[in-house]
Amino acid sequence: MLRVGLTGGIGSGKSAVAARLVELGAVLIDADRVAREVVAPGSEGLAEIVAAFSDRVLDADGALDRAALGAVVFADEAARRRLEAITHPRVRARTAELMAAAAPDAIVVNDVPLLVEVGLAPTYHLVVVVQTAVATRLDRLTRLRGMDRVEAERRIAAQADDARRRAAADVVLTNDASLGALHAAVDALWRRRLQPYEHNLRERRVAPPGQGEVARSDPSWPEQYARLAARIRHALAPADLRIDHIGATAVSGSAAADVIDVQVAVPTLADADGTLADRLANAGFPRVPGHWWDDPRPAGPGRWEKRLHGSADPGRPVRLHVRAADSPGWRYALLMRDHLRADPDQRAAYLMLKRDLVEAAPHVDGSGTARDPWFDEEYLRAEQWAEQTGWRP
Incomplete structure (x- = not known):
């Protein structure tokens, strides 16, 4: 089943969203009622x-x-x-x-007013936040519910603010217009994201990728990664595995395809199978079928084996690379990221190369290390930089 956490400040219209989701077929668990x-x-x-x-x-x-x-x-x-x-x-x-x-095929919506405040966001496959201007909320509480304005202000102040809720949200539904507009947004969310997400989750299938276009740099990528990492960490507990944001979206100011690359380090690749793979799939990150590896750097014989998972969520493409800790592929991913963060010239060259690769093969899943000679040259530059700076993974 798909577990959706629904929250929003008092007077935001969260109950209207919950009611609409029930009309569409969701199973509602109301935390206040419980x-x-x-x-x-x-x-x-x-x-x-x-x-x-x-x-x-x-x-x-x-x-x-x-x-x-x-x-x-x-x-x-x-x-x-x-x-x-x-x-x-x-x-x-x-x-x-x-x-x-x-x-088993239900979409379960848990309506939790204090979801953010008590840190429950990582326990859900998706978190939906209903956001409404404070002035509108005050008007609803005083005019429609008959609440004293001072009491309404006190209750709003006692809850998380909008910025904190947005940081926890996979989806933000703005409720400053009509009820019809809110219903239209909920209907679109149900049809385009929740239903396919549930189906993919049940079938343990990765959501079909997009066209692979290079997007402009998105300043929210680190925040999105943080939500994913918290969800992954919760799914893998009590194992305390290292999780890193890697790839182009981990480099500030770098334009990239809108895919979050995540690396999970395991003691050995044998540990990436069985229970760990099942836990990731149940959390919304099923394994991508087939055998996966990275090409060695510098170019040479052999392969750096790994496991690859993706996202069942059609609204947030993810490549989750499971690599053995301290292996060459694990180290290379971290070295490339940190060197590109430190060197703006190479960051610009990397962006141009990525654009060329996408234009040449827009439908190819770039989940391995590309074979372009630039990567071998960059590897040597990065190794020199690591030696000069004392960098360690």
């Missing part, structure tokens, strides 16, 4: 809260008085952490139960 369920009257969660904070947090009917509890924990960090220690494990366990009950 949080109420695990502290319902008669539950172990409520009993533990009363034991921790006394019955002053109960209303006349014996249910949790959220306002009274909020008054206790809002300004007391220790009390808040005590409450979270009671509720968060129960919410996680109940959410896991609901996910396990969904069909």
